[in-house]
Amino acid sequence: MIDSDVFDFVERCRKHATAGSLLTDLLATVKNLGFEHLILSGVPLGGQKLAPMVELNGWPRGWFERYVEAEHAAVDGVCIYSAKTLKPFLWSDVPAKWSDTEASRRVAGEATEFGIWSGFAVPMLSVHHWQSVLSFASSTKVCKLSARQQVQLVTMAIYAGMTIQALSHDDEDKxxxxxxxxxxxxxxxxxxxxxxxxxxxxxxxxxxxxxxxxxxxxxxxxxxxxxxxxxxxxxxxxxx
Amino acid sequence: MITAHVVNAQNKHLYENEFDEFLRRRHDFFVHQKHWRPPSPDGREVDQFDTDVATYLLGIEEGRVVTSARLIPTTEPHMVSEVFPHMCEKSGVPRLPDWAEWTRTFVVPDKRSTGLRGTLTQLCCAVMEYALDEGLTAVGGVQETYFMPHHGALKWHAEPLGMAREENGEWYIVAYIEVNEAALASVRKILRIEHSLLARRGAQVPFVHGDRSSIYIDLSGRHEIHAIHQGEP
The missing domain is CATH 1.10.10.10 (Winged helix-like DNA-binding domain superfamily/Winged helix DNA-binding domain)
Structure with missing residues (x-):
């Protein structure tokens, strides 16, 4: 992927009028970096329900349903760590304290049934939630991203996050x-x-x-x- | 709600106490909280860009400086041109009289609610209002990527000049926000205000038409600014 692809995506962000068109575009663009799925969501805290906090849902359908149904968010190390850091991270770099619990390993194991093996997450400010995270998922066992690819992914992630905030109207009149x-x-x-x-x-x-x-x-x-x-x-x- | 006082080289003497408080709050934030700068023995944070070309907006509420912004013409040496030029690989370092670099923004801890109608948004509104008043077309600079969605929430457009990147363990991007009536209208709508947040006391210096010998004097105390061009035909 070349840098101009990233800036082209940023440019297109201005034109997206719906979360759906943004999601389709972002999915197609990050496929070039080896990511097939993504989710942008508020980070649930203290038993908050995940489903209403999701802003872009590009997860495999069955996986999202199972994740919500089983309340995986409460034990999934990637999700827990997303509430604790402001910095982008590889899923494999989540500290063992959260990723190496039996429950978190079980979530990671189940995810592989849906082709989700590794990933990269970008936490960012949300005006509605504690914070948001845009998590990219890959079917490769080990997520290999060059330094430049990480930079490209973070840039696209924050512009997607900005666009989603701009599309939400719920604060205005409610x-x-x-x-x-x-x-x-x-x-x-x-x-x-x-x-x-x-x-x-x-x-x-x-x-x-x-x-x-x-x-x-x-x-x-x-x-x-x-x-x-x-x-x-x-x-x-x-x-x- | 804050009132953002416009402070520059010409009227700084009217704000001695407030400006000192501003430098101490900067020290609290940029030295003690962010660890971006080494401690200063006098407890004030000052850098090489605090010169006479800088204009400050001091957000004052109930007698305290609770938030701030520093604006520097990009035609002058500024943080992006001197420290982060490598982060402008897409567009190059901007050097435009109507583009201002926006730096040194903090919010005191007890005003740091992340709700959209809080102090940070009020400061953003004041910056946009000032930028429009002064005929600027863009404000921006090095920003933490984490906070970029806040611009989105204000329905602001920010153009990246390069890719986000990690420096000293934090992620930054150089981006400039478009200044226009729509951007001011949307942030005012969010704040549910229609009034100005700016206060201009004493001599005013026009930001863009950089003939710094020409001084604007605010005769009305608030809105109507009459220009007195010195030494011009």
């Missing part, structure tokens, strides 16, 4: 599930304040504070205020 008051009450709860203390801080009655907390719990469909705080942080509605 109302926040929480009111400003509800967010404020959750923020003070996150800081360890009781309803009574929060009521003094905000100059509200304790009953009103509790009412806002209840509304916040209802908004997320959770039972406790602690869960509501966790959910609000996870959705980046509050930043304690």
């Amino acid at each position: 109302e926040s599930p929480l009111t400003d008051r509800e967010r404020e009450v959750l923020l003070w709860a996150a800081a360890g304040k009781t309803s009574s203390e929060t009521s003094q801080i905000l100059g509200l009655t304790e009953r009103t504070v509790k009412w806002h907390a209840t509304r916040a719990r209802e908004a997320f469909g959770v039972a406790t205020t602690t869960q509501a705080v966790v959910e609000a942080v996870r959705r980046r509605l509050i930043h304690p």
Whole structure:
């Protein structure tokens, strides 16, 4: 692959109006570097479901279904490591602490049934999730990338990531599930304040504070205020 | 919401305290957090590009400098031309009066939420507004690849001048963001604002028409800037 192929891809990114056309283009382009499959997704944390976080799904269909069904994300070393590093990495370079567990080895073994043996991952900022990762998968047993090929892949990955962020409209018009008051009450709860203390801080009655907390719990469909705080942080509605 | 004060060689004396705070925050960030620069005994981070040709946007909120940007004409020596020229293999080092290099951006830790309406986006909005005001057509420079999707989220277009690459364990790319009305409109829409984030106090120096003897003076205190061209017919 020559550099101008990469810059041509970057140029085409501007014209992609849908995630689907971007995915098709990226898959066709990285095939020249030996990658048949790819996935761009938010990195799930603490039991978050993977499926709603996926932004480009170029995995073999059966594999994606099995991965989600079996909740592999929670044990897959590549997925776990994707939340812990900001730097692009070869799957084979994931530290043994995460890749050499029995469960992670099992995930890697199952992947080979779908022609996925090795890969390269590019973590990047996401405005919706903890962070995102674009993971490229290869059917070769050992992913051999020259230094130049890595550079080419990272460049394409970040432009794909930029394009996906530009295509998402969900932040624009969607109302926040929480009111400003509800967010404020959750923020003070996150800081360890009781309803009574929060009521003094905000100059509200304790009953009103509790009412806002209840509304916040209802908004997320959770039972406790602690869960509501966790959910609000996870959705980046509050930043304690 | 921040107010971004435009600070240059002509009005720097009005910002002595803020500028010193800015240099200390830079030291916190670029020395202690990023380890890009060696510690300085006085706790201020200054590099060879802090000269009179630089224009700074100091993002001030509740009396604190919470974020910043430094803009340097690419016709002057700048970080890409002096340190990273090898990263412009596609297009060469830009040397255009209406292209500004954007460096030295930090956000203080307690304002570093990654939500799209946070301090970083406000600073981006201020930079875009300033760039448009000054007739620039592109702003950019060496950037961490990790953060590039933020430009996408603002619906900004950034042209790479070369390939991303790893230097000292981190990945960077040289890219320039297109300056236009649409880019300002989209970031303002995200922030849900229609007003200016810039404050211009004292003497102003036009960024592009680099005759640095001609000084703009802001007579109104805010928006309407009247030019007083010294020594011109």
